[in-house]
Amino acid sequence: MDxxxxxxxADPGVAPQPTREVVVSVKVxxxxxxxxxxxxxRRRVHALLAELQLSRESHLVIRNGTLVPGDAELDVDDVIExxxxxxxxx
Amino acid sequence: xxxxxxxxxxxxxxxxxxxxFCAEHFMQLCRRQTSKAIDDFDMIxxxxxxxxxxxxxKDSLAVWDLLIDLGFDADGxxxxxxxxxxxxxxxxxxxxxxxxxGLHLHVVSLPQEHGFxxxxxxxxxxxxxxxxxxxxxxxxxxxxxRDEGYDVLVxxxxxxxxxxxxxxxxxxxxxxxxxxxxxxxxxxxGFPKKVKPLIRLTEREMAAWCIIRGxxxxxxxxxxxxxxxxxxxKDALNAMEEKSPGSKxxxxxxxxxRMAPLLESTARAGTETLRPCSRCGAxxxxxxxxxxxxxxxxxxxxxxxxxxVEAFLKKPRQRRREQAxxxxxxxxx
Numbered sequence: 001m002d003x004x005x006x007x008x009x010a011d012p013g014v015a016p017q018p019t020r021e022v023v024v025s026v027k028v029x030x031x032x033x034x035x036x037x038x039x040x041x042r043r044r045v046h047a048l049l050a051e052l053q054l055s056r057e058s059h060l061v062i063r064n065g066t067l068v069p070g071d072a073e074l075d076v077d078d079v080i081e082x083x084x085x086x087x088x089x090x
Numbered sequence: 091x092x093x094x095x096x097x098x099x100x101x102x103x104x105x106x107x108x109x110x111f112c113a114e115h116f117m118q119l120c121r122r123q124t125s126k127a128i129d130d131f132d133m134i135x136x137x138x139x140x141x142x143x144x145x146x147x148k149d150s151l152a153v154w155d156l157l158i159d160l161g162f163d164a165d166g167x168x169x170x171x172x173x174x175x176x177x178x179x180x181x182x183x184x185x186x187x188x189x190x191x192g193l194h195l196h197v198v199s200l201p202q203e204h205g206f207x208x209x210x211x212x213x214x215x216x217x218x219x220x221x222x223x224x225x226x227x228x229x230x231x232x233x234x235x236r237d238e239g240y241d242v243l244v245x246x247x248x249x250x251x252x253x254x255x256x257x258x259x260x261x262x263x264x265x266x267x268x269x270x271x272x273x274x275x276x277x278x279x280g281f282p283k284k285v286k287p288l289i290r291l292t293e294r295e296m297a298a299w300c301i302i303r304g305x306x307x308x309x310x311x312x313x314x315x316x317x318x319x320x321x322x323x324k325d326a327l328n329a330m331e332e333k334s335p336g337s338k339x340x341x342x343x344x345x346x347x348r349m350a351p352l353l354e355s356t357a358r359a360g361t362e363t364l365r366p367c368s369r370c371g372a373x374x375x376x377x378x379x380x381x382x383x384x385x386x387x388x389x390x391x392x393x394x395x396x397x398x399v400e401a402f403l404k405k406p407r408q409r410r411r412e413q414a415x416x417x418x419x420x421x422x423x
Contacts (some may be wrong), residue, residue, distance in 0.1 A: 032310060033313050048326070055328050057332050060301065062301060067298055067301055070103045071091050072091075085294045087330075088311060
């Protein structure tokens with residue numbers, strides 16, 4: 001998986017500088033309890049849930065207000081919410 | 091991922107159906123599954139007056155929305171349980187849903203109309219909060235349905251809820267509870283008909299329905315429910331479901347199809363001893379008291395000093411001890 005991307009803005013008329021790597025991070029909001037985590041590198045939804053050890057069966061992922069399926073790739077500008085769907089009580 | 095029906099972009103994957111769906115065709119699936127449950131079990135007739143038990147959570151708001159969407163005439167009933175800020179917030183979600191759609195919502199406040207709240211009831215009776223809460227809600231649902239002349243009481247119990255209860259009942263081989271775990275309880279002896287139209291849909295699907303339909307609901311868990319037995323059962327079932335999609339549906343719907351008919355005689359035996367409560371007139375099956383369990387709960391709770399929600403925000407070890415005691419109590423009853 002691509003965890004980093006290279007800076008593409010180098011001027012071609014200038015002698016090449018050592019490559020500068022920019023870490024891409026995705027901000028994710030979790031609920032119950034409410035908290036934010038930052039994940040380095042782009043992820044697909046299933047990979048993100050697995051990394052956070054969250055069950056696919058008991059969570060939904062919402063990107064910019066819209067549901068996304070397991071193979072959707074989450075990007076740096078996305079607003080991501082992982083919403084638990086399990087409720088208790090009798 | 092593409093929608094199985096239209097090949098457009100999917101917004102949800104449903105491993106148990108081995109399929110993905112766009113918003114439109116996911117909603118079509120939810121409507122079809124709800125209609126199938128209603129039809130298969132003769133839950134609701136077209137001219138029935140329907141009362142939906144509404145908590146402000148996803149399932150109850152989703153089932154109310156689905157019933158209206160399917161053309162049923164349905165009002166809502168919200169019960170304020172006095173669980174601090176959680177109750178205030180959940181009431182706002184229920185009221186906002188109803189007012190935005192021009193629907194009628196009955197509101198009953200346990201503290202105002204019965205003189206106690208759930209934290210106090212739990213302490214006063216030594217019950218776990220979910221037990222006191224469930225008993226209070228069932229009593230008030232029945233009472234309002236009876237007093238207001240509704241034909242059917244609808245609850246938002248979904249496939250996960252029913253599978254978790256079934257799992258617990260099977261672990262204890264509690265044949266009385268197993269015999270009564272049906273998606274329709276017919277009206278009898280003063281109890282209204284009770285139905286569960288969401289038994290073919292999962293919690294994840296109902297949360298997705300709400301997000302797609304723009305329904306705001308209380309996402310936070312009840313502070314008194316954290317760590318309860320049903321949540322543990324759901325975790326266990328979801329672990330199985332992930333490895334073997336369709337397990338929950340096969341477990342619960344298979345029970346209804348093949349096991350429940352074998353328990354019919356046990357279910358019938360449980361209805362024979364009901365009589366009216368000497369205080370409120372509600373049907374009761376108590377062999378030792380003239381009054382019903384809710385009236386006894388009310389008497390003890392309203393006489394008890396008020397207890398704050400925070401008194402129940404306990405450490406995990408305390409919770410485990412209580413759960414073990416509750417399981418032992420149920421096993422011996």
